[in-house]
Amino acid sequence: MSHVGYGCLMAVDRDHVLRSAAALLTRKSTATMDEVAKAAGISRATLHRQFAGRDALVRALEALGIEECEAALDAARLDDGTAQEAVRRLVRELEKVAGLLAFLYTENQLFEGDGQHEGWARLDARMAALFRRGQQSGEFRIDLSPAWLTEALYGLMASAAWAVTEGRVAAKDFHHMIVELLLGGALRREEP
Amino acid sequence: MSHVGYGCLMAVDRDHVLRSAAALLTRKSTATMDEVAKAAGISRATLHRQFAGRDALVRALEALGIEECEAALDAARLDDGTAQEAVRRLVRELEKVAGLLAFLYTENQLFEGDGQHEGWARLDARMAALFRRGQQSGEFRIDLSPAWLTEALYGLMASAAWAVTEGRVAAKDFHHMIVELLLGGALRREEP
DNA sequence: CCCACATGAGACATAGATGTCTCATGTGGA
DNA sequence: TCCACATGAGACATCTATGTCTCATGTGGG
Numbered sequence: 001m002s003h004v005g006y007g008c009l010m011a012v013d014r015d016h017v018l019r020s021a022a023a024l025l026t027r028k029s030t031a032t033m034d035e036v037a038k039a040a041g042i043s044r045a046t047l048h049r050q051f052a053g054r055d056a057l058v059r060a061l062e063a064l065g066i067e068e069c070e071a072a073l074d075a076a077r078l079d080d081g082t083a084q085e086a087v088r089r090l091v092r093e094l095e096k097v098a099g100l101l102a103f104l105y106t107e108n109q110l111f112e113g114d115g116q117h118e119g120w121a122r123l124d125a126r127m128a129a130l131f132r133r134g135q136q137s138g139e140f141r142i143d144l145s146p147a148w149l150t151e152a153l154y155g156l157m158a159s160a161a162w163a164v165t166e167g168r169v170a171a172k173d174f175h176h177m178i179v180e181l182l183l184g185g186a187l188r189r190e191e192p
Numbered sequence: 193m194s195h196v197g198y199g200c201l202m203a204v205d206r207d208h209v210l211r212s213a214a215a216l217l218t219r220k221s222t223a224t225m226d227e228v229a230k231a232a233g234i235s236r237a238t239l240h241r242q243f244a245g246r247d248a249l250v251r252a253l254e255a256l257g258i259e260e261c262e263a264a265l266d267a268a269r270l271d272d273g274t275a276q277e278a279v280r281r282l283v284r285e286l287e288k289v290a291g292l293l294a295f296l297y298t299e300n301q302l303f304e305g306d307g308q309h310e311g312w313a314r315l316d317a318r319m320a321a322l323f324r325r326g327q328q329s330g331e332f333r334i335d336l337s338p339a340w341l342t343e344a345l346y347g348l349m350a351s352a353a354w355a356v357t358e359g360r361v362a363a364k365d366f367h368h369m370i371v372e373l374l375l376g377g378a379l380r381r382e383e384p
Numbered sequence: 385c386c387c388a389c390a391t392g393a394g395a396c397a398t399a400g401a402t403g404t405c406t407c408a409t410g411t412g413g414a
Numbered sequence: 415t416c417c418a419c420a421t422g423a424g425a426c427a428t429c430t431a432t433g434t435c436t437c438a439t440g441t442g443g444g
Binding site: 028029030084087106108109111112131134138139140141143144145147148149151152154155156158159160162163166168169173176177180181182183184185186187188189190 | 220221222276279298300301303304323326330331332333335336337339340341343344346347348350351352354355358360361365368369372373374375376377378379380381382
Binding site for chain 4: 224225226236237240244245246
């Protein structure tokens with residue numbers, strides 16, 4: 001028996017590997033298991049010991065992404081203040097997950113079968129609830145469904161993350177670009 | 193020599209194959225050459241005779257997408273009327289290309305190297321010019337850069353196309369969802 | 385009728401990634 | 415010191431998609 005140290009050490013390494021893989025796959029979604037291993041500073045053998053295969057790795061990244069999104073939603077306190085303020089906090093919190101989210105967003109294989117992760121439905125429901133709250137309070141227009149606003153938020157996050165890595169837009173504008181477009185749109189507001 | 197019939201027939205078949213492949217790959221981006229061939233109703237051998245390989249096929253799809261986008265931009269008459277009207281026409285015209293666009297959008301391999309298709313730059317430039325025109329005429333706000341609005345339009349189109357195929361939103365709302373979110377945002381306008 | 389040619393079917397080799405295995409090494413703890 | 419164990423390196427088999435080839439077939443035009 002190797003006592004308890006085993007599980008502990010593995011957990012730490014596993015997290016490091018996962019984050020390295022996320023960073024790499026965000027940039028190059030077709031990266032090899034070899035490249036993922038090198039990026040994490042470990043050998044391919046060790047990578048396989050921690051994740052049964054590429055599929056398992058992607059699944060773990062999906063779980064990580066969902067976990068971090070849920071943490072972001074918690075931190076954004078979606079039920080506090082106006083819905084608009086909550087959306088602003090939400091985008092602020094989601095910004096750090098945007099890269100991983102963009103990667104998962106393109107891994108459409110995750111959503112093909114019937115066995116997609118239930119976490120996505122939970123996240124969708126929470127975000128849609130926020131938009132619905134904004135509609136009921138009169139802040140948001142009612143002709144754009146909560147489901148669409150949720151999808152649009154994902155899409156804008158992915159687009160922005162991708163545009164930033166491509167150097168088309170500045171990273172510092174991330175929050176402003178998404179929030180202002182999502183909430184306010186491109187048209188100038190008439191001065192009241 | 194086989195006279196002229198050769199080129200003519202090939203052109204027709206090629207176009208049909210291309211559109212079948214676009215329809216299939218839009219749904220399942222990892223489809224095999226076998227599946228692509230079956231979807232087009234031809235054999236894999238014939239598919240290989242028309243497109244040197246999967247890479248060539250994707251490149252051809254890219255060219256087709258660019259071509260159709262440019263046709264859409266032409267049909268939308270971006271220089272006529274207000275910028276807002278032009279954007280509405282543009283989304284209307286782009287709707288039929290949205291699926292293909294969404295597929296190409298996720299084929300990030302196309303944009304990795306330095307040899308990306310110049311057509312994208314042309315399209316970006318024309319769309320950015322439209323948004324810039326709207327800014328200069330005072331219709332659009334100036335704190336959202338034309339480059340970002342262009343990226344956002346791509347992203348929203350892809351998100352909407354994907355959400356429609358997933359059944360999350362209704363296809364008939366496509367134009368309204370994108371245009372209203374892009375131009376007006378989620379916030380209710382104050383009554384003047 | 386005859387021939388050229390595009391096609392479909394399938395065999396075959398190749399490439400690239402993946403998954404599994406063994407073995408030597410180094411390190412931390414008893 | 416000694417041992418257990420995780421690791422790295424690499425060999426090896428496998429698998430899947432791909433690319434290439436041959437051959438029989440059918441069809442359309444001369």
